[in-house]
Amino acid sequence: MKKPKISIAGCGFVGLVNAAAFASRGYEVIATTINKEEADIINQGKTPFYEKGLDNLLAKAIKLNNLKVIEDNQQAVQNSDITFISVGTPMNEDKSIDLSYIEKVSEEIGNGLADKEEYHLIVDRSTIVPGTTRNIIGKSIEKMSGKNPGTDFGLCMQPEFLAEGRAVEDTFFPDRIIIGEFDEKSGDILYELYEDFYKKHLENCPILRMTLESAELVKYGNNCLLATKVSFANEFANIAELVENVDINQVMEGVGLDYRLNSKFLRAGAGFGGSCFPKDVNAIKSWAENDGYYPKILNAVLEINKDQAYHMIEIANELIDSFNNKTITILGLSFKPDTSDMREAPSVKIINKLLTEGVNKIKTYDPKAFHEAREIFEDKIAYCESIEEALKGSDCCFLVTEWDEFKNLKPSDFQKNMKDPNLIDGRRIYNFNEFSKNLNFRAIGRKALKK
Numbered sequence: 466m467k468k469p470k471i472s473i474a475g476c477g478f479v480g481l482v483n484a485a486a487f488a489s490r491g492y493e494v495i496a497t498t499i500n501k502e503e504a505d506i507i508n509q510g511k512t513p514f515y516e517k518g519l520d521n522l523l524a525k526a527i528k529l530n531n532l533k534v535i536e537d538n539q540q541a542v543q544n545s546d547i548t549f550i551s552v553g554t555p556m557n558e559d560k561s562i563d564l565s566y567i568e569k570v571s572e573e574i575g576n577g578l579a580d581k582e583e584y585h586l587i588v589d590r591s592t593i594v595p596g597t598t599r600n601i602i603g604k605s606i607e608k609m610s611g612k613n614p615g616t617d618f619g620l621c622m623q624p625e626f627l628a629e630g631r632a633v634e635d636t637f638f639p640d641r642i643i644i645g646e647f648d649e650k651s652g653d654i655l656y657e658l659y660e661d662f663y664k665k666h667l668e669n670c671p672i673l674r675m676t677l678e679s680a681e682l683v684k685y686g687n688n689c690l691l692a693t694k695v696s697f698a699n700e701f702a703n704i705a706e707l708v709e710n711v712d713i714n715q716v717m718e719g720v721g722l723d724y725r726l727n728s729k730f731l732r733a734g735a736g737f738g739g740s741c742f743p744k745d746v747n748a749i750k751s752w753a754e755n756d757g758y759y760p761k762i763l764n765a766v767l768e769i770n771k772d773q774a775y776h777m778i779e780i781a782n783e784l785i786d787s788f789n790n791k792t793i794t795i796l797g798l799s800f801k802p803d804t805s806d807m808r809e810a811p812s813v814k815i816i817n818k819l820l821t822e823g824v825n826k827i828k829t830y831d832p833k834a835f836h837e838a839r840e841i842f843e844d845k846i847a848y849c850e851s852i853e854e855a856l857k858g859s860d861c862c863f864l865v866t867e868w869d870e871f872k873n874l875k876p877s878d879f880q881k882n883m884k885d886p887n888l889i890d891g892r893r894i895y896n897f898n899e900f901s902k903n904l905n906f907r908a909i910g911r912k913a914l915k916k
């Protein structure tokens with residue numbers, strides 16, 4: 466089979482990882498972005514943000530001369546056979562989904578198809594509320610191109626399940642592929658592409674074919690269920706803190722062993738963040754509410770998550786009465802390890818709250834997220850170059866993100882650097898008994914040891 470030429474609209478972490486992955490396996494790929502500076506950076510083989518493993522993959526793609534980034538979607542469509550849409554679908558002020566990038570890119574794809582004779586397949590990868598692929602993307606392409614879906618162009622919706630920090634691995638080794646299809650022909654073409662791309666991996670990776678709308682809702686079902694597990698674990702962590710000798714880590718390990726469940730996404734902590742869970746739970750909740758249904762569980766999931774980061778401050782208040790004039794250390798700024806993304810990160814809520822409490826200084830350290838943090842906090846906080854520097858002279862330390870390099874710290878590291886060794890483990894990475902014996906230590910989901 467001759468490899469189809471691919472174009473990908475959007476160079477965010479989904480679009481760019483996919484573009485580099487296809488290119489590294491010999492497909493000719495044109496990716497597009499509206500940002501010229503970003504296009505230049507990628508064309509030089511450099512990544513515009515940190516994502517584990519992407520630098521090597523991108524370097525390979527550029528070296529093979531299979532990947533080019535341009536700014537023109539029309540041109541990208543005219544020079545390819547399949548177009549993937551991977552543009553952002555952020556949250557509006559009212560927390561509903563903002564589809565403006567989807568609308569714009571669909572029109573441009575439609576314009577590109579107007580002068581093209583050959584059949585073209587369009588595949589949406591962006592997370593969109595049910596009905597959007599058919600009624601907005603499909604209709605807009607039809608209008609702008611004067612062509613008919615099914616005969617002149619195909620339409621698919623394939624939700625992506627890439628987690629940040631694991632996006633490269635998730636792209637090469639997905640656990641499933643969901644193909645929502647307008648008609649059989651559209652689905653067949655995408656199916657064949659993945660047979661060629663994944664080969665043997667498909668023995669362990671089912672491909673499910675379904676309607677466009679079902680595929681759209683699979684993504685929300687998936688993220689809402691995972692977010693529910695996290696808020697469920699956090700609610701139980703709060704219950705655990707009411708009782709002597711209960712440890713949430715032990716509890717969720719026990720719960721997760723039920724053969725109908727597993728312990729993934731049952732880790733209690735400072736709450737979920739990132740670009741997906743908060744946005745997607747809110748988007749499908751608003752969508753349902755607009756249609757007259759109030760989703761009680763999803764509202765509770767968000768409610769629990771809203772309070773969870775602040776709960777770390779409540780716990781800290783058991784150790785120090787007031788933050789006034791205190792020096793505070795924040796270890797970890799990104800919403801989770803292995804990414805520099807700070808969108809909806811618990812660290813942002815915690816720092817903003819502490820800034821209203823009259824603190825003397827907030828010293829932060831994160832292995833990768835300094836650039837993102839500076840954009841948010843400018844000179845309101847200090848950005849340290851090492852853990853030691855961040856701990857020096859501090860009255861209280863919040864462990865907010867579980868980066869590997871924090872996991873190896875010993876009680877003595879806190880004792881020798883801090884003015885007063887108060888530590889709150891917001892991700893349950895430290896041995897509770899060992900740390901409690903040596904430090905003023907508190908942790909999510911575990912009542913303090915009696916001294």
Ligand code: UDX
Pocket residue numbers: 625626627628629630688691695729730731732733734735736737738739740741742800801
């Ligand atoms: C998620 C989905 O996993 C992915 O399939 C989807 O495509 C996009 O959204 P991502 O946002 O990158 O990916 O992060 P993920 O690793 O899923 O974590 C989400 C949040 O939940 C993070 O804030 C994380 O810290 C939190 N979390 C996760 C917990 O608090 N406890 C857990 O046990 C697991």
